[in-house]
Amino acid sequence: MENFQNIRIAVDAIVFGYKNNNLYVLLIEQKFGSAEKYWALPGGLVKSEESLSDAVIRELHEETNVQLTFMEQLYTFGDDIKRDSRNRVISVAYYALVDASNLEIKADTDAEKVQWFKIDGIPSLAFDHNLIVKSAIARLKGKLTYEPIGFDLLPDEFLFSDLENLYCTILEKEIDRRNFRKKILSYGFLDQTEHFSPIKSGRPAKLFRFNKLKYNELIEKGFHFEIKFA
Amino acid sequence: MENFQNIRIAVDAIVFGYKNNNLYVLLIEQKFGSAEKYWALPGGLVKSEESLSDAVIRELHEETNVQLTFMEQLYTFGDDIKRDSRNRVISVAYYALVDASNLEIKADTDAEKVQWFKIDGIPSLAFDHNLIVKSAIARLKGKLTYEPIGFDLLPDEFLFSDLENLYCTILEKEIDRRNFRKKILSYGFLDQTEHFSPIKSGRPAKLFRFNKLKYNELIEKGFHFEIKFA
DNA sequence: TATATTTGCGTATAATTAACGCAAACTAAA
DNA sequence: TTTAGTTTGCGTTAATTATACGCAAATATA
Numbered sequence: 001m002e003n004f005q006n007i008r009i010a011v012d013a014i015v016f017g018y019k020n021n022n023l024y025v026l027l028i029e030q031k032f033g034s035a036e037k038y039w040a041l042p043g044g045l046v047k048s049e050e051s052l053s054d055a056v057i058r059e060l061h062e063e064t065n066v067q068l069t070f071m072e073q074l075y076t077f078g079d080d081i082k083r084d085s086r087n088r089v090i091s092v093a094y095y096a097l098v099d100a101s102n103l104e105i106k107a108d109t110d111a112e113k114v115q116w117f118k119i120d121g122i123p124s125l126a127f128d129h130n131l132i133v134k135s136a137i138a139r140l141k142g143k144l145t146y147e148p149i150g151f152d153l154l155p156d157e158f159l160f161s162d163l164e165n166l167y168c169t170i171l172e173k174e175i176d177r178r179n180f181r182k183k184i185l186s187y188g189f190l191d192q193t194e195h196f197s198p199i200k201s202g203r204p205a206k207l208f209r210f211n212k213l214k215y216n217e218l219i220e221k222g223f224h225f226e227i228k229f230a
Numbered sequence: 231m232e233n234f235q236n237i238r239i240a241v242d243a244i245v246f247g248y249k250n251n252n253l254y255v256l257l258i259e260q261k262f263g264s265a266e267k268y269w270a271l272p273g274g275l276v277k278s279e280e281s282l283s284d285a286v287i288r289e290l291h292e293e294t295n296v297q298l299t300f301m302e303q304l305y306t307f308g309d310d311i312k313r314d315s316r317n318r319v320i321s322v323a324y325y326a327l328v329d330a331s332n333l334e335i336k337a338d339t340d341a342e343k344v345q346w347f348k349i350d351g352i353p354s355l356a357f358d359h360n361l362i363v364k365s366a367i368a369r370l371k372g373k374l375t376y377e378p379i380g381f382d383l384l385p386d387e388f389l390f391s392d393l394e395n396l397y398c399t400i401l402e403k404e405i406d407r408r409n410f411r412k413k414i415l416s417y418g419f420l421d422q423t424e425h426f427s428p429i430k431s432g433r434p435a436k437l438f439r440f441n442k443l444k445y446n447e448l449i450e451k452g453f454h455f456e457i458k459f460a
Numbered sequence: 461t462a463t464a465t466t467t468g469c470g471t472a473t474a475a476t477t478a479a480c481g482c483a484a485a486c487t488a489a490a
Numbered sequence: 491t492t493t494a495g496t497t498t499g500c501g502t503t504a505a506t507t508a509t510a511c512g513c514a515a516a517t518a519t520a
Contacts, residue, residue: 006278007239009308009320048236048318052308076306076322078239078282088278090239090322092306161466179509181468202466203516228508391497409478411499432497433485458477463520470512477506483499490493 010091011056012043012129014074014136015066017100018153021165023119024100025133028063028111030126039117040126041133043091044110056094063111065104071096074136083128091127095136097152144170145227148189151210159197159205160184173229180227187225189215240321241286242273242359244304244366245296247330248383251395253349254330255363258293258341260356268356269347271363273321274340286324293341295334301326304366313358321357325366327382374400378419378455381440389427389435390414403459410457417455419445 015026027039042063046055053071061067071094077083078090100116107114117123122133143149150166151158164180167173184190191214195207215225245256257269272293276285283301291297301324307313308320330346337344347353352363373379380396381388394410397403414420421444425437445455 004278005238005275007276008235009237009239045235046237046308046320048234049311051311052306052320073305075303076282078276078322081279081281090276090282092308092320160468176510177467178469178511182470183508199517200466201464201518203468205467390499406479407498408480408500412501413477429486430497431487431495433499435498461520463518465516465518467514467516469514472511473509475506475508477504479502479504481500481502483501485496485498487496488494490491 006088008087008089009046010043010089011046011052011059012041012091012093012132013056013060013071014041014093014095014133015060015064015068016095016097016136016140016153017103017116018097018166019100019116021162021169023153023170024116025119025122025136026064026066026105027115027117027122027125028107029113029115031110031112038126039115039123041093041129042111042114046092052092053094056092059110062108064114065106065108066098068096068098074132074139077128077132080128091132093132093136095139097140097149099153099155101155141171146225148210148215148225157193157195157197157207157209160208161205163208167227171229175229183227187218187223189218236318238317238319239276240273240319241276241282241289242271242321242323242362243286243290243301244271244323244325244363245290245294245298246325246327246366246370246383247333247346248327248396249330249346251392251399253383253400254346255349255352255366256294256296256335257345257347257352257355258337259343259345261340261342269345269353270356271323271359272341276322282322283324286322292338294344295336295338296328298326298328304362304369307358307362310358321362323362323366325369327370327379329383329385331385371401375457376455378440378445387423387425387437387439390438391435393438397457401459405459413457417448417453419448 017024017026026042028042030038030040042060043056044059046052056071057068074093074095076090076092081088083089105114119137122130124130125133144167150163153166154162160181164175164177168175189211191209191211193207193209196204197207247254247256256272258272260268260270272290273286274289276282286301287298304323304325306320306322311318313319335344349367352360354360355363374397380393383396384392390411394405394407398405419441421439421441423437423439426434427437
């Protein structure tokens with residue numbers, strides 16, 4: 001039957017989390033299906049009357065208990081027609097960045113286990129999910145340099161050294177602490193709070209806060225965020 | 231029936247063309263369907279055993295006679311579940327850049343007419359295609375500044391003034407001719423040919439050619455293309 | 461009290477960008 | 491044949507931005 005389209009459409013969620021100066025991805029161990037016992041990205045089939053973005057947020061919540069309001073579309077994987085051995089499945093991948101230090105994850109109805117995996121310690125995943133994660137990491141690295149998305153990975157109030165470590169860790173580069181601070185502060189979208197962080201050692205450091213309003217005002221005026229390194 | 235997924239998957243092609251110092255998009259007038267007599271993007275349903283990228287290249291060829299080997303994925307439109315009034319259809323949009331000055335387009339089996347439309351004179355299109363075109367233009371503008379894709383819109387051999395006009399036209403900005411030339415030449419991926427272009431007026435100008443090999447070598451070494459303006 | 465550590469601010473130099481000058485090489489008009 | 495108009499190709503200078511550091515302040519710990 002030539003005209004009947006036998007294709008299913010799914011969504012997959014890449015949730016990046018940051019804690020203890022490391023980048024993580026949220027993975028689940030599936031309960032059902034041929035990929036049982038493999039770790040995989042949270043995700044599943046889209047319902048007929050449901051938008052793609054609703055679908056991915058729903059699946060993520062059902063499988064990991066993580067409740068987001070927005071995810072950004074990454075890419076649609078539909079060139080390998082055997083990426084799922086059971087049926088032709090096209091997957092629209094979405095990603096989000098969260099502060100993993102205070103987020104409760106728990107395996108829910110559809111997943112056996114839920115766990116954060118360090119970005120450099122991701123096991124062999126179900127379907128083409130290793131490929132999807134790889135392309136999400138590439139996107140994250142790219143965006144980090146020209147959009148202020150790093151703040152999404154940190155708590156509301158953070159140290160400059162945390163921000164600096166985040167950039168070093170994710171981009172795998174050395175940066176000059178003093179020039180980095182100077183540059184970011186010169187943009188004027190960080191507010192200095194009156195709080196100090198619980199000290200580890202050395203001089204006590206003020207906590208900063210990303211001011212999204214100020215950032216949006218700057219964007220209106222044609223401002224363009226950019227962090228480059230040597 | 232809760233589990234049955236009643237969603238169709240389509241592909242749409244945004245083909246940008248450049249000629250006479252203007253940017254164009256290729257549109258068709260549809261023969262069939264509820265959107266008859268509306269102009270629309272070339273595209274159609276994906277076959278069950280066909281990759282997404284094959285599908286969009288096939289549809290484009292069938293409808294416009296334009297034969298491409300590669301299109302880049304733009305975005306998947308699937309949030310408006312009524313974007314097609316007949317059925318739930320999710321569309322994966324792809325785009326490509328071509329030199330429109332020597333490309334033969336012709337309406338084929340599936341289309342009534344095929345025509346280049348100037349970017350600032352696009353009519354009201356079928357479905358959500360105006361939205362798709364808008365987002366493709368935004369992507370093109372963005373990419374133009376950090377990837378050397380402008381050359382795809384020009385003939386193999388081109389004048390510096392053509393390249394300059396292309397940037398001015400698409401980005402809608404004034405640029406300094408001399409600084410622009412200096413910067414692009416400093417990258418070292420343009421070869422000067424021995425040919426001169428048929429002269430309009432003024433001093434005869436040498437034709438240049440984009441050397442993709444040299445560009446790739448530079449990329450290997452960590453080079454990063456970028457064109458910024460005041 | 462001395463030492464190690466991290467923060468916060470500053471300065472000198474190199475590199476890049478932006479703004480503009482001007483002669484060369486042609487066409488077309490006078 | 492000259493003159494005016496146009497576009498190219500190469501150059502200079504000032505302003506801005508990036509890079510590479512120096513160093514004292516503020517704390518914990520030995």
